[in-house]
Amino acid sequence: xxxxxxxxxxxxxxxxxxxxxxxxxxxxxxxxxxxxxxxxxxxxxxxxxxxxxxxxxxxxxxxx
Numbered sequence: 001x002x003x004x005x006x007x008x009x010x011x012x013x014x015x016x017x018x019x020x021x022x023x024x025x026x027x028x029x030x031x032x033x034x035x036x037x038x039x040x041x042x043x044x045x046x047x048x049x050x051x052x053x054x055x056x057x058x059x060x061x062x063x064x
Contacts, residue, residue: 005053009046012039013053028055 016038017024023034032051041047 005049009049009053013050013057016050017054017057024054024058026055026059028052031055031058 016035020034020038023038024031028051031054032048035041035047035051035054039047039050041050
């Protein structure tokens, strides 16, 4: 069983994907840099969780 993402993570990620969808790829490290540039995340952990969730959403969308 996986961890459930909080509403803050989901809201922030959806907002970034809605405005800058073309900037995100299937690569976590690239997405981490994109999130760092676009969002002033208070902690490194929060930045990584948002980047990971965005990576997962991009991967799942490409498969469809």
